[in-house]
Amino acid sequence: MAGKRGGRASAQQGAITLQTLLLLFTGTLLVALLLAAFVTSYGYFRDYVADQLKAHAQDGATATGLSLSNAIDGTDPVASSSLIDAVFDSGQYLMVEYVDHDGAVIAGRTMALRTQVAPEWFLAIAELPLPMAEAEVVRGWSRLGKVRVVSHPGRAYDNLWRITMGLFMGLVVIGGIGLLSLFIMLRWLLRPLKALEAQAHALSQRNFSQRIHMRSTRELNRVTAAMNQMADDLGRLFLGQGKLIQHLRKVNNEDPVTGLASRLAFDQRLKVEVESEEKAAPGVLMLIQLGYFADYSHAYGQQESDELLQEVAGILEAFVSHHVESFAGRRTGAEFAVFLPGASLHDAHGWASALVQELEQRYAALAAPMDTMVWVGLAPARPSETIRELLAAADEALVDAREQGESGVKAADAGDGQHHDMEAWRKIIVDAIRHRNLSMWLQPMVRGEDRQLVHYQVFSRIRTPEGDFRAGLFLPVAERLGLVKDVDRLLVASALDYLREHPGVVLAISLGRGSVADAGFRDDLLSMLDGAGYTARRLWVGVPELAMSYHRNAATALVMALYRSGVPVLVDRFGVGGVPFSYLKNLPFGGMRIDNSFIHELDRHADNRFWLESVIGIARSRGVRVFATGVETAAEYSVLCELGIDGAMGYHLGRPFAADQSSTGE
Template structure:
């Protein structure tokens, strides 16, 4: 119970006790007074009548009757009787007590005794008659009822005024408590924009000041921890000049790319070299050389961007590497021309009297022995481009990739957006103890020959053609149907990957809210996952809809986390259920101290913010034991279980 309710209820209970006590004491005193007054009134009347009859009556019945009637007709008596001493009634007047304007229950609750009063009629020295008078209780009850009502009204008015004053005072005094609760909730949600206005009560003022100070300290601590983790990430994974992933990181991602399900198999690796850069750097100095490298970086980023299907990294010296998922492996020719055309302007503007030109070696992703062989093939293609006198790029001749019947698959992918051939497989995510945390729904497209195509194979084409919203509609629609078919007994949560670009579609957000509102029980079991790169780029698109989804019970999580240092700001400033650490940091982690340190740091920050941590692409017992020792909450991958049809 809230304190603002408990205190008024407690004070109300005390007031009711006081009210009942005061009313009881008042009514008891008034009741005794009225009883005494009736007895006294009856006795005074009996004495008066006895004396009057003694002086005037002389046993005259007519006079006696007249005097008795004069008193009785006033209505203050229920009985007046004059009885002769020798026997026999001289005068008797009696009326049944009739009490008006007083509730019967009140009369029954407070009975008034009306004992008779007696007086003697004296003639000389002889007692000739006896007078008996009984007061009528009606007037006493009216006065007692009037006293009760007035007392209740007075106490009620005092009680209402006291209650209103108490509530008003409590609201003023306890208003900071609501602000304190809001501050505590916001701190738990990593929001530090709430401040508590200092109250006028000394104790609460001290508490409010302490909580404001605590919020500032937590924010500073979290900022410092985040900056430290970002700095460590940059030192280990980024080139200090261009802030691109370094060669070590590119090699790890390429190795993961070749084996991970989410990686496009039809990608192209481009090894870009700036010929003449060494002489340019030696003549104009390091500052000019670094500036040129940054200009080249910005030109490549503007042209190719950064997304789930693109990795741009700095190699050794004047080399850059571009890993690009392509819906068509035959795009290598166009990519080589595009790179050269993109870099020609910044290189021409570099000046210095020394020409700097670009040469590009290209190779298609294909089933090679290992990452080193693929890099060697790209390097060989670069040497061919540098030695040839023709075009400045060269495609490795043995890099035919996985073209095959690519044109047929391309059309099949586009057709699947309309013919409902999409399938869903499910892969469990389990805690370290083996308990099921949730399952992830993975999209598949089935070809005419029955072959299943995972999402990595068709997502580049989906993005290229702008069909993200169409695909997400198909996936969510089928998922809702499958979850409904599971019945009410199924309670496990389901995670599904979405694209932030879908929320830029004018119809998709309202359609999604309508579907979820129509299935409230299912909405509470859904988790929407976004890749880190996609969520970073599209956060502003998704943010306006986040509150509505949260109100329906939908959770949000980040997939493939740890590809860039700025990702730490996502968990620093966003409310999410969990993060999934990218497989490039998990693969071979038992032998990689740098990745172990990074994962341990991420786990510490995330757990401090109440966010779960999941390791994805855990494929060996050694990897599982390593991530378990680092404190992750759950794991997903072939070591845990392979995806299965729903």
């Protein structure tokens, strides 16, 4: 996409501007008119001078002939020669001859052409005609001969040269003043056009704040007013569309009292985490219940009860923000749920105990002097387990916690599939980073019924003696441990190396929240991309939407820096961040990748389909491409094709493969 954008920009820069076109056309017309006037004037003066030469020669011939006929004896060669010399010595003739009837020269003089001012090359260009004038010499009734005279054109050439120089200087001065005046006038009249161009570019970048205040001709004033009105209308339209989509997301996915995920939305996302073949990874489900909530509600009323639930929701949101990739929702009444992807049961038990203490302290402070309890049931997600089975195990653990008679945490049996705890994960990830045991895997992003390749999504895996660990297993833990930036740094370097070796391939990577928030990583990323040159423009960089919520300033700075470098940027895991949709108006994102929780069973989920259709519509109006992830069935992909998705990936469309083992088919 960056290449196409750059091509269009080059084409626009190479095109002639309206001001230049008008200046060339009007200037050429002015110069043509002045040249026509110059040529006409020059021709007139040349003909005038030529006529003067002809008349002068004829007068000289007539006067000399009369003198030889009457005053001087034309039959006397000596007398005739004296007269011819006298006439010639006046310096006004090139030739004066007296010839008899046989053409023999009786007396005559000639001289070379000389000028005082006009240069030689001008004489060759002007080339005045030199007509020969003749007059008869007679004595009585006898014809003695003829006098032939050619006027000297030197003075005529000088006069014509002076006239030509005057005309040329007039042409230069008048033409220069005319062109300068034309340039100044066009520049002043067309000032709004440059402002219109800048405003149009700003609109293409989703910036609706730029306005034009310059005044010019009536027509241009109308155009600028229309553009300002259109910018206002588009700004209001985008804001309205963003609010509509945000409202739809809230209605379909948020609990109206707490703002947490609704039961339906939580179960949908949990189902993807647990049952999806592509996404399924270890984790722990946490069910939380406030004891005696019915008594509290009866004693204090609905408003106080809602405020208590909102207090609990705030504590859970803070808890989730410290455990990356985790998410929370309200089940019913005073029961809540949290899922911790990649967590071990041992670690989750410790976190849950601290959470119980915080919740109980807040609950007791609001309910005093009433009795309060907070119970938590934990259940680890096992391979091939359904969401129903996981919820049942967590609910059973919650019942055990209630039966203790006091606040506390109970965990379901972990079985034989207990996952690594945090310290074990720390060692695995640190060793992988230190020894560069991270392999790069690619998954195709395709478009249309014919599944045309769009790009490859890049994933990382850790190579260990136990086997390869997928990104879904270790990345949530790497985020919690603050190691994700080191993982992403290695992944970016590998992706750029791969692009250098495969010129026809386009890749996409997804950055972690911790990477986006880290200033050192952002500097290293930009340095690596700048060092890669145009190769980096074939690398989509995904910024998670949650980073827009928790690290807005850092994410904004990174997106703008990537855009200035010509690197395409997309919003990753769109839909789960819970941030206002309006950030697309101010940031130059080239694409968005819909979270797979909105794609799972899309063919049977009308609300998600309507929401996705609305998102695609507004994204298209902004020039933003929309991609989908987690496509696992033909029915899901069929719906996406009907909606006009720009690209989709998932196990149904193509499984990941090791970049160093399989061909990309470039």
